[in-house]
Amino acid sequence: MTQHYDAIVVGTSAGGFHALSAIVAEFPETFSLPVIVVQHTKEDNDEFLARHLNRQSALWVKEADDKEAIQSGRLYLAPPGYHLLIEADRSFSLSVDPRVNYSRPSIDVLFSSAADVYQDNLIGVILTGANSDGSQGLRNIKGRGGLAIVQEPDSAEVAYMPREAIAATPVDHVLALQEIGPFLRQFHEPILVKV
Amino acid sequence: MTHTELEKIETDLLLEGIFQRYGYDFRHYARASLNRRITHRLQQSHLEHISDLLPRVLYDEDFFNCFLTDMSITVTEFFRDPPFYQSFRKLVIPILKTYPYIKIWHPGCATGEEVYSMAMVLHEEGFLGRTQIYATDLNNHSLEIAKEGIYPIEGMKQSIASYNRSGAKASFGEYYHAQYEYARIHDWLKGHIMFANHNLVTDGIFGDMNVIICRNVLIYFDRTLQSQVLRLFSNSLCHRGFLCLGTRETVECTDVQCQFEAVANKEKIYRKM
Numbered sequence: 361m362t363q364h365y366d367a368i369v370v371g372t373s374a375g376g377f378h379a380l381s382a383i384v385a386e387f388p389e390t391f392s393l394p395v396i397v398v399q400h401t402k403e404d405n406d407e408f409l410a411r412h413l414n415r416q417s418a419l420w421v422k423e424a425d426d427k428e429a430i431q432s433g434r435l436y437l438a439p440p441g442y443h444l445l446i447e448a449d450r451s452f453s454l455s456v457d458p459r460v461n462y463s464r465p466s467i468d469v470l471f472s473s474a475a476d477v478y479q480d481n482l483i484g485v486i487l488t489g490a491n492s493d494g495s496q497g498l499r500n501i502k503g504r505g506g507l508a509i510v511q512e513p514d515s516a517e518v519a520y521m522p523r524e525a526i527a528a529t530p531v532d533h534v535l536a537l538q539e540i541g542p543f544l545r546q547f548h549e550p551i552l553v554k555v
Numbered sequence: 556m557t558h559t560e561l562e563k564i565e566t567d568l569l570l571e572g573i574f575q576r577y578g579y580d581f582r583h584y585a586r587a588s589l590n591r592r593i594t595h596r597l598q599q600s601h602l603e604h605i606s607d608l609l610p611r612v613l614y615d616e617d618f619f620n621c622f623l624t625d626m627s628i629t630v631t632e633f634f635r636d637p638p639f640y641q642s643f644r645k646l647v648i649p650i651l652k653t654y655p656y657i658k659i660w661h662p663g664c665a666t667g668e669e670v671y672s673m674a675m676v677l678h679e680e681g682f683l684g685r686t687q688i689y690a691t692d693l694n695n696h697s698l699e700i701a702k703e704g705i706y707p708i709e710g711m712k713q714s715i716a717s718y719n720r721s722g723a724k725a726s727f728g729e730y731y732h733a734q735y736e737y738a739r740i741h742d743w744l745k746g747h748i749m750f751a752n753h754n755l756v757t758d759g760i761f762g763d764m765n766v767i768i769c770r771n772v773l774i775y776f777d778r779t780l781q782s783q784v785l786r787l788f789s790n791s792l793c794h795r796g797f798l799c800l801g802t803r804e805t806v807e808c809t810d811v812q813c814q815f816e817a818v819a820n821k822e823k824i825y826r827k828m
C-alpha cells in the first residue's frame with residue numbers, strides 16, 4: 361500500500377513557467393490532491409500565469425482567495441505580492457508580512473504552514489529557480505514525515521534552487537522534469553476508494 | 556496528540572491570558588501568520604515552548620510590549636496598488652466633490668504611507684481643505700512614525716514609480732523635502748490628518764464617515780472577526796458612504812454583503828446602500 365497524501369505544494373522561481381506547464385498537463389481533472397503553487401513573479405502580472413496554466417491543465421487553476429476552503433481537483437496559485445498560508449481548517453490565509461528570502465510570496469512560508477497542517481500527508485516539490493527560497497520549507501515538510509521531491513538540477517532551467525533544496529534536506533526523490541507529473545499522478549485516489 | 560495540536564492549545568492559552576491581562580484580543584486572528592510571529596518571538600527570546608511565553612507576558616509588561624510589536628510588524632507603501640488610486644480618483648472623487656465637507660477614516664494605517672498617499676490625491680483634486688482624515692492603528696510605535704512623517708529616502712524611488720502609475724496630477728517631490736537620508740512630509744499635508752490609537756476588535760464605531768479605507772488588515776483576521784469588523788465599518792459609515800478594502804479582501808460572502816454595492820470590483824471599492 362502506498363502512503364496516503366492530502367495535498368501537494370510546489371515552489372519555483374526562474375524557469376517555473378515552462379516547468380509548471382509541463383507538470384500540470386499530467387494531472388487528471390478529478391485529481392484527488394489539491395495542488396498549491398508559489399511561483400515568484402512580478403507583482404502586477406494580472407493573473408497571466410493562472411490563465412496560461414488553465415489552458416495547459418485539466419485542473420481548475422485559480423489564484424487562492426483569502427479564507428477560501430481548499431478543494432481537490434484544483435490548482436491554486438499564490439497571488440503576486442502576498443504570502444500564502446494554510447490554516448488548520450484547511451483554508452487559505454494571505455498576508456503582506458515582510459518578504460522572506462527576498463520573496464513575497466515565499467515558498468518557505470507556504471511549505472512551513474502546510475507542513476504544520478498536513479503533517480505526513482503532504483508532498484513538497486521544488487522546481488527550477490535562482491534563489492534558495494523553499495529549502496527551509498522542504499526541510500520542515502520532511503521533518504513532519506512528508507515526502508520531499510526536487511527537480512533534478514541538470515534538467516532545470518536554473519539549477520540553483522533545486523541544488524540548495526538538495527543540500528538542505530535528505531530528499532526522497534530527485535526527478536527529471538518529465539518524470540515529476542507522472543510520479544505525482546500515482547497518488548491520485550479515485551473517488552470510490554475514499555472513505 | 557501531534558506537536559501541532561499541542562501548540563494550538565498553548566497558543567489558545569497564551570492569547571486568552573493576554574486578553575484577560577491586557578485587554579488586547581488576538582483570539583480571532585488568522586492563526587497561520589500569528590504562529591509565525593510566535594515562533595519568531597520564541598527564537599528571539601531563546602524559549603522552547605509557546606507556553607514559556609505565558610509567564611513572561613503576564614508578569615513582564617516590557618516583554619508584552621515586545622510581543623505586541625511582533626504582532627503588528629508592518630510593511631506598507633506609498634500608493635500600494637496604483638490601480639486602486641486610479642479607480643478612487645475616477646469613481647469616488649467626483650461624488651465626494653458634491654459634498655461641502657467630508658470625513659475619511661483609515662483604520663490600520665500602520666506607519667502612515669497610505670494616509671499620506673490619500674491626502675496627496677485629495678490635494679490634487681482640490682478639496683483637501685474640506686476634508687478631515689482620521690488615521691488609526693493599534694500599534695503606538697507605528698503611529699509615532701506616521702505622525703512624524705519621516706521616511707528613508709531610499710524608498711522614494713519605488714514610491715515615485717507607484718505615484719506616477721496612480722493617475723497622479725503633480726509630482727511626488729512636491730510633498731516632501733529631503734533631509735540627509737530622509738524624506739520629510741510637508742506640514743501642510745499633515746495638518747489635515749488626526750492620528751489616534753484605535754483597536755478594531757475591542758473599540759467602538761467611528762461615526763458618520765463618508766469614506767473608510769482599510770486595506771490589508773482583514774486578511775489577518777479569521778472569518779468571524781472579519782464579519783464583526785465589517786459590521787463595525789458599516790455602522791461607522793454615513794448613508795451612501797464608501798468602503799475601500801485591500802485588493803484581496805471582499806465583503807462578498809459575509810453578513811454585510813447585502814448592505815453594499817460594488818463600485819469597482821477589482822479594486823474593492825464598495826458603497827453602502
Ligand SMILES: C[S@@+](CC[C@H](N)C(=O)[O-])C[C@H]1O[C@@H](n2cnc3c(N)ncnc32)[C@H](O)[C@@H]1O
Nearest residue numbers: 627629631663665692693694754755756770771
Ligand atoms: C499590513 S498593515 C496595512 C497597512 C496599510 N493599510 C497598507 O495596506 O499598506 C496592517 C496594519 O493593521 C494593524 N492592525 C492589526 N490589528 C489591528 C486591530 N485590531 N486594530 C487596528 N489595527 C490593527 C497593524 O498594526 C498594521 O499596522
